[in-house]
Amino acid sequence: MLAALVVFVMALAVGAYVGYPLLFPGRNPQVEDSERREFELRGAQLAGALRELETDHSLGKVADDDFAERHARLAREIEFVEQRLAGAEPSDQTDVDELAERLVKARRAARKHARSGLCPGCGRSNPPAARFCMNCGSRLEEREPTS
Amino acid sequence: MAEIGHYSLLIAFFLALYSTIASFAGTRVPDLGESARRAALALFWLLTIAACTLVYLLAVRDLTVEYVARYTSTVLPMSYAISAFWAGNAGSLLFWVWLLSAYAALVVRGTRKSPSRLVIPALGVMMLIALFFLGLILFLYRIDPEMTPGMVRDPFYATLQVLFGSPEGGLHPACNPFWRLPLRPAEGLGLNPQLQNPGMMFHPPTLYLGYVGMAVPYAFAMAALLTGRVGNEWLSLTRRWTLVAWFFLSIGNILGGWWAYVTLGWGGYWGWDPVENAAFIPWLLATAFLHSVIMQEKRGMFRTWNMVLVLITFVSTIFGTYLTRSGVISSVHAFARNEAFNIAFLAFMAVALVVSFALLFARRNQLASENPIEAVLSREAAFLFNNVVLVGIALVVLFGTVFPAISSAFTGVQVSMGPAWFNNVLWPLWAMLLLLTGVGPVISWRRARRNEFRRGFAIPFAVGIVVAAALVLAGMRNGYALAFFAICAFVLGTIAQEVFRMLRTRTGTLDSPPARKAPVAAFTRNRRFGSYIVHLGVIIVAVGVTGSSLFERQSDLVLRQGEARPFEDHVFRYTSFRRAQEPNRDVYAAGVEVARAGEVRAKVEVVKEDYHAEQMRWTKARILSSVVEDVYLTLAAFQEDGSAIILSVRRIPLVVWLWIGGAVLVLGSLIAMLPDTRERVRRARPASRTGER
Numbered sequence: 132m133l134a135a136l137v138v139f140v141m142a143l144a145v146g147a148y149v150g151y152p153l154l155f156p157g158r159n160p161q162v163e164d165s166e167r168r169e170f171e172l173r174g175a176q177l178a179g180a181l182r183e184l185e186t187d188h189s190l191g192k193v194a195d196d197d198f199a200e201r202h203a204r205l206a207r208e209i210e211f212v213e214q215r216l217a218g219a220e221p222s223d224q225t226d227v228d229e230l231a232e233r234l235v236k237a238r239r240a241a242r243k244h245a246r247s248g249l250c251p252g253c254g255r256s257n258p259p260a261a262r263f264c265m266n267c268g269s270r271l272e273e274r275e276p277t278s
Numbered sequence: 279m280a281e282i283g284h285y286s287l288l289i290a291f292f293l294a295l296y297s298t299i300a301s302f303a304g305t306r307v308p309d310l311g312e313s314a315r316r317a318a319l320a321l322f323w324l325l326t327i328a329a330c331t332l333v334y335l336l337a338v339r340d341l342t343v344e345y346v347a348r349y350t351s352t353v354l355p356m357s358y359a360i361s362a363f364w365a366g367n368a369g370s371l372l373f374w375v376w377l378l379s380a381y382a383a384l385v386v387r388g389t390r391k392s393p394s395r396l397v398i399p400a401l402g403v404m405m406l407i408a409l410f411f412l413g414l415i416l417f418l419y420r421i422d423p424e425m426t427p428g429m430v431r432d433p434f435y436a437t438l439q440v441l442f443g444s445p446e447g448g449l450h451p452a453c454n455p456f457w458r459l460p461l462r463p464a465e466g467l468g469l470n471p472q473l474q475n476p477g478m479m480f481h482p483p484t485l486y487l488g489y490v491g492m493a494v495p496y497a498f499a500m501a502a503l504l505t506g507r508v509g510n511e512w513l514s515l516t517r518r519w520t521l522v523a524w525f526f527l528s529i530g531n532i533l534g535g536w537w538a539y540v541t542l543g544w545g546g547y548w549g550w551d552p553v554e555n556a557a558f559i560p561w562l563l564a565t566a567f568l569h570s571v572i573m574q575e576k577r578g579m580f581r582t583w584n585m586v587l588v589l590i591t592f593v594s595t596i597f598g599t600y601l602t603r604s605g606v607i608s609s610v611h612a613f614a615r616n617e618a619f620n621i622a623f624l625a626f627m628a629v630a631l632v633v634s635f636a637l638l639f640a641r642r643n644q645l646a647s648e649n650p651i652e653a654v655l656s657r658e659a660a661f662l663f664n665n666v667v668l669v670g671i672a673l674v675v676l677f678g679t680v681f682p683a684i685s686s687a688f689t690g691v692q693v694s695m696g697p698a699w700f701n702n703v704l705w706p707l708w709a710m711l712l713l714l715t716g717v718g719p720v721i722s723w724r725r726a727r728r729n730e731f732r733r734g735f736a737i738p739f740a741v742g743i744v745v746a747a748a749l750v751l752a753g754m755r756n757g758y759a760l761a762f763f764a765i766c767a768f769v770l771g772t773i774a775q776e777v778f779r780m781l782r783t784r785t786g787t788l789d790s791p792p793a794r795k796a797p798v799a800a801f802t803r804n805r806r807f808g809s810y811i812v813h814l815g816v817i818i819v820a821v822g823v824t825g826s827s828l829f830e831r832q833s834d835l836v837l838r839q840g841e842a843r844p845f846e847d848h849v850f851r852y853t854s855f856r857r858a859q860e861p862n863r864d865v866y867a868a869g870v871e872v873a874r875a876g877e878v879r880a881k882v883e884v885v886k887e888d889y890h891a892e893q894m895r896w897t898k899a900r901i902l903s904s905v906v907e908d909v910y911l912t913l914a915a916f917q918e919d920g921s922a923i924i925l926s927v928r929r930i931p932l933v934v935w936l937w938i939g940g941a942v943l944v945l946g947s948l949i950a951m952l953p954d955t956r957e958r959v960r961r962a963r964p965a966s967r968t969g970e971r
Binding site for chain 2: 134135137138141142145148149150151152153156168169172176179180182183184186187189190191192193194197
């Protein structure tokens, strides 16, 4: 009998606790300023990635040209995040994930372009392994189209 | 009291059902999402009540409860009675789901302020897993012909009896730890003497913490696939959870090895036993995952592969639980006896695999790699090889584990895959993996140029050659041992060189006081520094394994009382015999004096024990440890009057380094888990410049 009573009280307490947000909507602790928090987290991640990149470079694990390119990319993303955190609205309403996704797409496109051997500058066809255009000398591999 | 536990589980089941639905529906409705979070917390408290109830029942030895009667006795010491929580099937499943609810509660608490839209669906996945385990505990039953329906006293099962009962007997839950027997037995069956060891108190809980912990990254990966947010968000949210799970899996495996080592008859610290393998496979896969994650974070590569790895790691933890609990490998008859349990587990694994892979397939276009592998001599390729080798080892171990069961099921012929088979197949893979442990952290990203390659590997390579030459000069002729020790020396060289270079370049940029520069330089890169320590641990373990497995010697000495006999440079004297009666066992102990170079090194007692309730005789090893070798003594046989004994002596070199290496590895993973100092500063001042260096 005692056990039945305990079980009943338990079920009641659980029901009340779980049902509270539905019975009193709007009283729940909402995540405050979630967009700001999202940018802060993203900023911390990017800063961490930058630190790692710098450590790798200082230990000679990343070639200079590769370092410059990746550093610039991270710096661009960090700048974007900082702008949003400072309250300045960039010209378009892109969110940070979209930006990252766009950069990834651009990079893939650039790689594809490089593999095809077509020079993004003059349009001349080059051997697949070429890193610079044989006609105009433009860099084939790491160029990213602006978007 | 048992009723409170049982009905807590029943409420928990419906709560998990509600939380699953609310989580998946609550991604768009914040109030429903909040309710789902609360349900997850309430689930944890309910299961804590159930777990505490079982601990109480075990502690007071309430023998009317079947589980208590089956795994304890009134004479069993209290610590082992409580450890019986995870000794049997029903208790283990409760422990599993309780840990899962604890992880879920921690996720809920830890993400209170997280804006991530992955948390609620991930919670839904965890609740779904909890639902399966709770369903198994509550609703899986068998027909017991010795029980009449009238004997079923519990109203819940009495109702089920009316609905699904059979004239052939009463309903008997297959794995409910709160099931009451119709009659109270006079005495419990007691705990298997093999399990009456301190290892029993720590090994299963840590292993389960590791198993269940892998559900968190899996849940977030599934949430990422469900919501389409398949970027790096799920990885950064789960990095520490994966490390926590890996940390506990490592401790669990090391403790398991230690327990098997000190327990006679389990084939030393690693006997390639199916249950050992079941714990090792998830560790291998989780290790591969921890490495391949770095590729996605740094280079945007292996995005699909990471999903695949986390998925199969999770399924392997379920498989491990299943293998340990079902007994399907050690005894084919267990399969027929507990058919519903087997079908339920296999079906759960199959559904998890099919659904996960279907989701993965649906999102395949979003998971394309950002960069290709450009050269064979590159960090990217080294990580790929590392993953291939680790997964390869896991597959070999899996094959060796399940093949005997499959073979006997189809052909009726029992095939045994013993340690020799595993060692023969795996040694080249181990050698390759060790080599990659040295190569991976040193080689450059994208493409290693010749001068960088020389600069990175010249010194470690020389260290490896010098050590091999020194060992040859010292008289070592075993080719395997030479190769492994040389590789270990090479990897040690790379680690020392990397740590030195990291500290040198980093201390130059710090403005801390000179004495604090090195620690600050290391602990502001915890992840990197921790990984070096983990690799160091792996190498120390490899030295221990190589030494102990290739150079063990053994001898059986027949000794009359007072007599002494030598084995190599040690002399063993049988000095005394003692017989003692304890509440749960009779103890036979022979006193042995161990001397070296005329000096007594130790006086020990080698012991055999007769357990009354369990009706088993058990031998306990006595081990004299040193950094060079262990002297492993056991009482092989004795005359009842104590006039003579057979003393088994094994000399196992370097084995102590296995435990030291294990401790170093665990310490390294702890360091890797810590947030960097800079990270802590940044969290304290969130408005500061996030991009500062």
